[in-house]
Each structure stands twice: as C-alpha cells, then as structure tokens.
Amino acid sequence: MITIINYGSGNIQAIGNIYTRLKIPFKIANCPEDVNGAEKIILPGVGAFDETISMLDKSGFRDVLDKEVLENNVPVLGICVGMQILANGSEEGQLSGLGWINGYVKKIDKELLVQKPKVPHLGWNSLEFSDDLPLYKGVDKEEGFYFLHSYYFECEEESNIMSKTFYGTSFASSVNKNNIYGVQFHPEKSHHNGVKLLQNFAKL
Numbered sequence: 511m512i513t514i515i516n517y518g519s520g521n522i523q524a525i526g527n528i529y530t531r532l533k534i535p536f537k538i539a540n541c542p543e544d545v546n547g548a549e550k551i552i553l554p555g556v557g558a559f560d561e562t563i564s565m566l567d568k569s570g571f572r573d574v575l576d577k578e579v580l581e582n583n584v585p586v587l588g589i590c591v592g593m594q595i596l597a598n599g600s601e602e603g604q605l606s607g608l609g610w611i612n613g614y615v616k617k618i619d620k621e622l623l624v625q626k627p628k629v630p631h632l633g634w635n636s637l638e639f640s641d642d643l644p645l646y647k648g649v650d651k652e653e654g655f656y657f658l659h660s661y662y663f664e665c666e667e668e669s670n671i672m673s674k675t676f677y678g679t680s681f682a683s684s685v686n687k688n689n690i691y692g693v694q695f696h697p698e699k700s701h702h703n704g705v706k707l708l709q710n711f712a713k714l
C-alpha cells in the first residue's frame with residue numbers, strides 16, 4: 511500500500527491516478543493517523559522551501575513521518591520540493607528542513623552556467639545513473655524526466671547522489687540514503703519514465 515501525504519502541497523491526485531492505472535493500492539493520508547503502519551510513503555511538494563516545510567509542520571505529519579521513516583525504516587520518496595525538504599536547509603528560506611539526508615539546497619547560479627540556459631530549469635532533461643539501481647529499472651536515460659525548479663540539492667556525501675543531470679552545470683537530480691529517496695523532477699509529468707519509476711518505487 512502506497513501512502514501519499516496530503517499536507518497541502520504537490521500533485522497528489524496525478525500521482526494517485528498513475529497508481530490507479532497500474533492497479534497498485536494506494537491511499538491519501540489526510541491526517542497523521544493515516545500514516546501509521548504505512549508500507550511506502552510519497553512526500554510531494556510544490557512551491558517555496560519555507561512555505562512547504564511550514565505546511566508540513568502545521569499539518570501535524572512531522573512526528574509520525576520521523577517515526578515511520580527514521581525508526582521503522584519505511585521507504586519514502588520525496589518529489590520536487592518534497593525532495594528538497596529532505597535536506598538540512600535551503601538558500602531559499604531560513605527554516606530547517608527534515609535533515610534526513612545531509613545537504614543544503616542552493617539556487618542555480620546563472621553566472622556559472624556555461625551555456626547560459628534560463629532559470630528556472632524547465633522541461634525535459636536526461637539523467638546519468640548506474641544501471642543497477644532498482645528505482646530506475648526500465649527507465650530511458652536519454653528521454654529523461656520533466657523538471658521545473660530554480661534550486662538544487664547539494665549533498666554533503668557524494669554517496670547520497672543517485673543520479674546527476676546536466677543543465678549548464680551538473681547537479682544531483684535524485685538522492686538516496688538507505689530507505690530515503692528524493693527526485694528533483696516530476697514523475698507524474700514524465701509519461702512512461704515517470705510511470706515506471708513510481709511502479710519501481712512500489713516494488714522496493
């Protein structure tokens with residue numbers, strides 16, 4: 511059973527629609543009690559870092575997520591800003607993140623981009639990742655995924671970077687530490703690759 515956290519941020523219904531088509535059981539957690547006993551957790555997110563972490567705190571989900579993810583080792587997938595709040599903090603705001611994966615979220619520096627592409631990073635882009643990663647089994651590297659962001663996750667540990675993407679400069683497009691996964695792109699907007707990734711997450 512996939513549990514999608516509804517704390518007021520992210521494309522919850524779009525993710526649910528994909529699991530419906532895949533005939534994979536899921537539920538939408540509208541209150542902290544709905545998370546107890548979860549087998550897999552999806553943490554979506556759209557918008558600014560501080561706003562997102564504030565919504566999560568006010569929703570009451572913070573404590574139960576810490577318990578299920580950090581104590582019970584339930585696999586979790588953070589999507590877009592849902593990935594960024596896995597970090598310790600962000601240049602976009604002043605609040606602390608969840609701190610589940612050590613790192614800091616930084617703004618894409620247009621001055622460092624070799625080809626001077628536009629910010630935000632918008633549209634499809636390819637990924638570089640190891641072929642033996644279960645989350646990316648059957649995913650087309652070159653087709654890639656759909657991105658929409660102006661900030662990126664800079665990991666303290668290189669080993670926590672699951673994939674990299676080039677957009678003028680290389681950045682971590684997905685991260686992983688034990689049972690904790692995060693993707694900067696939007697699987698729910700990424701057609702076949704996104705469906706495959708969400709299916710793979712359900713099988714972890």
